[in-house]
Amino acid sequence: MPRNLNSRQMQFAAGVASGKPLVTAYREVYKPANEKAPSVYQNAKRAAKHPQIAAQIKALQTQLLPGPDDVGRIRGHALSVAIRLSVSSEDDRVRLKAATWLYQEAEKWTALEAARPRNQAARPGDERATIIAELHALYISPQTGVTHRTQETDHFDRSGGHCPNCGFRVGSDDV
Numbered sequence: 400m401p402r403n404l405n406s407r408q409m410q411f412a413a414g415v416a417s418g419k420p421l422v423t424a425y426r427e428v429y430k431p432a433n434e435k436a437p438s439v440y441q442n443a444k445r446a447a448k449h450p451q452i453a454a455q456i457k458a459l460q461t462q463l464l465p466g467p468d469d470v471g472r473i474r475g476h477a478l479s480v481a482i483r484l485s486v487s488s489e490d491d492r493v494r495l496k497a498a499t500w501l502y503q504e505a506e507k508w509t510a511l512e513a514a515r516p517r518n519q520a521a522r523p524g525d526e527r528a529t530i531i532a533e534l535h536a537l538y539i540s541p542q543t544g545v546t547h548r549t550q551e552t553d554h555f556d557r558s559g560g561h562c563p564n565c566g567f568r569v570g571s572d573d574v
Contacts, residue, residue, distance in 0.1 A: 404451055412452050416459030418479070421447050478504065 404412070407428050414424030425443035426434050433439070446452055465472030478501070485497035 404455060408446070408449070408452050409455065411446055412455035413459055415447060416456050416463060 410428045411424050414427060415421060419427075421443040422440055425431075425439060425446060429442070431439050431442075447456065465476055467473075481497045481501050481504075485494050485501060488494045488497065
């Protein structure tokens with residue numbers, strides 16, 4: 400009958416399951432006298448291959464996976480796995496497929512970001528300027544009758560916050 404894991408083995412499994420490299424998890428838990436010794440690397444690999452520790456790592460990884468309703472975390476997990484595979488897989492084909500998938504994902508997200516309206520891509524903390532730009536985009540200038548569309552709101556950045564069509568200045572209180 401197999402015996403239970405001791406506390407160090409459980410801590411090592413938890414460290415590996417949370418994404419730490421084997422050697423880092425081993426060093427944190429077992430605190431070897433010489434952290435750079437070749438035996439540390441060998442012992443870390445040996446510990447991870449121990450059947451009960453390997454089963455515990457697998458069980459903890461399953462628990463740490465995001466739920467099906469958490470799309471953002473699923474995407475983050477998929478990206479981290481692909482990055483890890485593209486760097487550390489021993490099979491060249493796996494590394495190439497992972498790198499290709501990462502490139503395609505980056506291209507897709509770049510296209511989505513470019514398609515998003517500028518007023519949605521405002522920097523955090525820039526809410527006031529965004530709100531003013533959105534209101535101004537809906538505003539019809541009484542002087543010129545020019546309707547400002549959201550495509551034109553980026554001209555505030557180029558003209559120092561001044562609308563060339565009606566003279567409106569971002570930051571003024573005369574809305």
